[in-house]
Amino acid sequence: MGTILESLRRLLGKEKKQDREQALADFMKRYGSFKNLLQANSDLAKILAELEQVANGDRGMDVQQVRHSATQAIACAKTMSESLSGLSGGGYKQLAPALRTIAQRIEAELEEHAPGDVTQLTLSLTDIDSTMAYVVGGKNANLGEMANMLELPVPRGFAVTVQAGRTFLSRYSGLFDFVHKELLKIDVDKAASIDQASRRIVQAILDAPMPKQLEDELLKAYDVAFGGRRVRVALRSSAISEDGMQSFAGQYSSILGVTRDTLIQAWKEVFASLYSPRAIAYRARNGFELHTSGMGMCCIEMINAKAAGVAFSRHPVDLR
Numbered sequence: 025m026g027t028i029l030e031s032l033r034r035l036l037g038k039e040k041k042q043d044r045e046q047a048l049a050d051f052m053k054r055y056g057s058f059k060n061l062l063q064a065n066s067d068l069a070k071i072l073a074e075l076e077q078v079a080n081g082d083r084g085m086d087v088q089q090v091r092h093s094a095t096q097a098i099a100c101a102k103t104m105s106e107s108l109s110g111l112s113g114g115g116y117k118q119l120a121p122a123l124r125t126i127a128q129r130i131e132a133e134l135e136e137h138a139p140g141d142v143t144q145l146t147l148s149l150t151d152i153d154s155t156m157a158y159v160v161g162g163k164n165a166n167l168g169e170m171a172n173m174l175e176l177p178v179p180r181g182f183a184v185t186v187q188a189g190r191t192f193l194s195r196y197s198g199l200f201d202f203v204h205k206e207l208l209k210i211d212v213d214k215a216a217s218i219d220q221a222s223r224r225i226v227q228a229i230l231d232a233p234m235p236k237q238l239e240d241e242l243l244k245a246y247d248v249a250f251g252g253r254r255v256r257v258a259l260r261s262s263a264i265s266e267d268g269m270q271s272f273a274g275q276y277s278s279i280l281g282v283t284r285d286t287l288i289q290a291w292k293e294v295f296a297s298l299y300s301p302r303a304i305a306y307r308a309r310n311g312f313e314l315h316t317s318g319m320g321m322c323c324i325e326m327i328n329a330k331a332a333g334v335a336f337s338r339h340p341v342d343l344r
Contacts, residue, residue: 057110064103071097091134098127102310124212124308145188145238146245152183160185161262161320181257181324182249186264188238189295189319195235202228203299207315212308218301225299234288242291246284246323256326257282259290261297264318275303276319280326287323295319 071093078090105119152160152168160168164183170176193200206225211217246257261276277297282290297303298319307314 054111057107061104061107061111064100064107068097068100068104071100094130094134098123098130099310101126127310143187144185145191145241147183147185148245148249149178149181149183158186158264158318159320161264161318163260163262163322164320165262167322167324179325179327180249181322182245183262184242184245184291184321184323186318186320188241188291188321189298191235191238192229192232192292192295195238196232199228199232204315207299207304210304210308210314212305212314215301215305218304218308222299222301222304226296229296229299230292232292234292239288242287242323243284246287249323250325254284256280257287258322258324258326259287259294260322260324261294262320262322263298264320275306276300282323291321294321 075090075093075097101123105116105123108116108119147160147164149164149168149171152164153172154165154169156168157165159165160183167178167181168183171178193203203225206221209217210221250257258278258280259282260278263276275297277294277300279290279294304314
């Protein structure tokens with residue numbers, strides 16, 4: 025694929041119809057990349073201006089808002105990188121790895137300033153609000169906000185905090201380091217490399233015994249939340265970055281119909297999905313750190329629904 029000028033020459037020249045159609049398609053694709061580049065550049069400039077105001081003390085932001093802005097900025101930079109590549113016919117290949125490195129440094133910096141050192145392994149939904157995404161993940165934080173601040177009815181349940189995953193990885197000698205080393209070996213541009221590392225990591229997690237402290241805490245939280253009744257629950261991922269600007273929709277596992285007897289194994293399977301091939305690839309594409317243990321979970325009672333649907337808080341097509 026040549027330059028835009030070459031596409032125009034082919035489009036306006038005395039070429040065959042098939043060549044003109046291809047030239048038009050090439051031109052429109054590049055024009056789309058050009059528009060995306062301009063929009064992303066404008067959006068990024070606005071975000072950086074807001075963050076500069078915060079740095080100068082002219083505007084207030086909490087850590088959650090800073091993280092939100094940083095995620096937006098990374099997404100805009102990623103769009104700019106992809107758009108430049110599209111405009112140049114595959115050039116600027118050095119931008120993608122550079123952006124990943126910058127994004128990982130930003131992510132690490134934000135992790136160091138996460139509010140509140142989490143010690144609890146589980147929390148009741150009544151103790152959660154939207155400011156606690158670093159503690160329980162995005163889904164749980166939003167559920168808690170709905171129940172406690174908006175007083176909307178939500179099914180009974182509890183949250184498993186991100187500390188549970190960290191406890192699991194750090195309890196056994198070598199597991200945390202094994203995961204870290206496997207992720208370092210990955211070539212994110214090769215699906216086979218991601219698949220191989222993922223298989224080894226997931227199997228190691230599933231084979232590892234459950235720490236007794238974590239097992240006891242999960243079963244206790246289940247008994248308290250459901251009043252000693254044996255109810256079936258949905259165990260859903262609630263990672264730190266879920267339900268934000270990057271939704272992570274469909275990247276992690278959810279297991280339905282979980283009983284008290286299968287709760288422990290289900291927790292391990294959902295946690296292992298943090299390192300599934302598509303989850304690793306998604307984090308790589310969107311500039312998130314590959315090695316993360318920031319996975320909370322929602323343990324929510326399953327109900328016989330009369331209706332279900334999706335509510336959009338913004339226009340699903342035009343996000344402006």
